[in-house]
Amino acid sequence: MKGLKNFAKSTFWTLFYQSLSLFLNFLLNIVIARTLGPSGRGLYAVYILTPSLLSMLLSLSLDESHVYFLSKGHSTGNVFSISLVYSLVSGAFLFLSFYISPKIYFSIFKNLPQNAMLYAILITPFFLLFRYLRSIFLGTGHIKTYNFLDSMRIGILFVFISLGVLLIKPDIGIIQHAVNYHILLAVIIACILLIPDFKYGHVKTHLFSLFKNELKYGLKAYPGITMSFFNRRLDVFILNYFRTPGEVGIYSVSTALAELLWKLPNSMAIPLFPKVAKDDKKSSTEFTRFIARLTLFVLIFLGIFMVLIGRPLIIILFGHKFLASFVPLVYLLPGIVFLGVGRVLSAYFHGINKPEYGSFFTIISVIFTIVFDLVLIPSHGAEGAAIASSIAYTISGILAIFLFSKETGTNFFVMFAPPVKVMFKIINKGKG
Numbered sequence: 001m002k003g004l005k006n007f008a009k010s011t012f013w014t015l016f017y018q019s020l021s022l023f024l025n026f027l028l029n030i031v032i033a034r035t036l037g038p039s040g041r042g043l044y045a046v047y048i049l050t051p052s053l054l055s056m057l058l059s060l061s062l063d064e065s066h067v068y069f070l071s072k073g074h075s076t077g078n079v080f081s082i083s084l085v086y087s088l089v090s091g092a093f094l095f096l097s098f099y100i101s102p103k104i105y106f107s108i109f110k111n112l113p114q115n116a117m118l119y120a121i122l123i124t125p126f127f128l129l130f131r132y133l134r135s136i137f138l139g140t141g142h143i144k145t146y147n148f149l150d151s152m153r154i155g156i157l158f159v160f161i162s163l164g165v166l167l168i169k170p171d172i173g174i175i176q177h178a179v180n181y182h183i184l185l186a187v188i189i190a191c192i193l194l195i196p197d198f199k200y201g202h203v204k205t206h207l208f209s210l211f212k213n214e215l216k217y218g219l220k221a222y223p224g225i226t227m228s229f230f231n232r233r234l235d236v237f238i239l240n241y242f243r244t245p246g247e248v249g250i251y252s253v254s255t256a257l258a259e260l261l262w263k264l265p266n267s268m269a270i271p272l273f274p275k276v277a278k279d280d281k282k283s284s285t286e287f288t289r290f291i292a293r294l295t296l297f298v299l300i301f302l303g304i305f306m307v308l309i310g311r312p313l314i315i316i317l318f319g320h321k322f323l324a325s326f327v328p329l330v331y332l333l334p335g336i337v338f339l340g341v342g343r344v345l346s347a348y349f350h351g352i353n354k355p356e357y358g359s360f361f362t363i364i365s366v367i368f369t370i371v372f373d374l375v376l377i378p379s380h381g382a383e384g385a386a387i388a389s390s391i392a393y394t395i396s397g398i399l400a401i402f403l404f405s406k407e408t409g410t411n412f413f414v415m416f417a418p419p420v421k422v423m424f425k426i427i428n429k430g431k432g
Helices: 004-060 062-071 076-100 103-109 114-139 142-170 172-199 207-242 245-258 264-277 283-317 320-351 357-406 412-415 420-431
Strands: none
Touching: 004 114, 004 142, 004 172, 004 207, 004 245, 004 264, 004 283, 004 320, 062 076, 062 103, 062 114, 062 172, 062 207, 062 264, 062 320, 062 420, 076 103, 076 172, 076 207, 103 114, 114 142, 114 172, 114 264, 142 172, 142 264, 142 283, 142 357, 207 245, 207 320, 207 357, 245 283, 245 320, 245 357, 264 283, 264 320, 283 320, 357 412
8 A cells, every 4th residue: 555654654653752651751740640639630630731822812723824835845934933923913913912901811811810821821832832843843754853852742741740859848739830841841851853844845935925835724624623622621620610620629539531533534634644645545545444444453452452451550650549440431431532532633624725624524523522521510510521421423434434534435345344454455465
């Protein structure tokens, strides 16, 4: 199959660095959970999600545009200039809106102290710029660097938090300062690594013209990217609103374990996007069909394995206080399987310049998430959040498969069949 070797290599390095990020994140979660308990873990989850959410909302999916236009040969220097200027302007706008109407922010991000909310606002443009800088490396084909940067960022955060709670004091304020300083250092390192890449790009376009084209592409992808974030994180905010930080802490462990499975489809989708953008539609369709079917069945196997080891894993890593995380984890797993397939197919739609398809099935999923969250969370807490998310994820994945089938002429039910024949062809070709 055309390009499979290079794709497998890119997927391997993506999975390697994402596994490293996952390992570091797990160590980080263990330190916070054992130091601050469920309530402290819940406050940390809300605090770090705040700039992540705000930067995503402000991004207008220009990071997706960066990948697409850099894959077409546009200048790195121009893309970097757009990233820097837009991040600064967005940060100024965000601070001004917070200064004028702080009550809006405090009503959305409940349980955050006033100084914590202010710090979250101030570091948001750096989260946004880091997001853009990483996308530049993906667009120029430096997938190892793209993934390294995220592992590096989490590694810095782990070191800062560990040193803070060990040498200063185990306090949520210390952890918040570590979050603030780690993103500043991560942005500086990313800028330094980008310097040799400024020569990339043969397509010369006026800066404002490129920005308009990027904005046009980004706005088509934006609803899907935004809703995808809400699809995976909205339940945390709703749970925080109706219940307690302690229950958010319990649920955050469930989602952390469930998202172990998410790393595989994400590792495939990251290199798939630029590959589809470069290849012809026929070969990219065949390739995506194989990857999506493979993803589905690998995730089913991994989900069953997670059910078997989940309970002892929680006790060993997080302690008996977090044992209540197991049931929500089990409820989440079926949805994670279909969410993973949807992630792969979304990368295909972005690569063929139809990101609105991804937007459509993700928006539908978010609608179901909101409805079921509001119905189930007030009475069932973390377990209700898990059930609601799993239903929404499953609907999203099935709808993605349907849209892919309609776009490519693929039989809908074929997408649920194991790709055994294709695997045998690849193996026999390798032997030959």
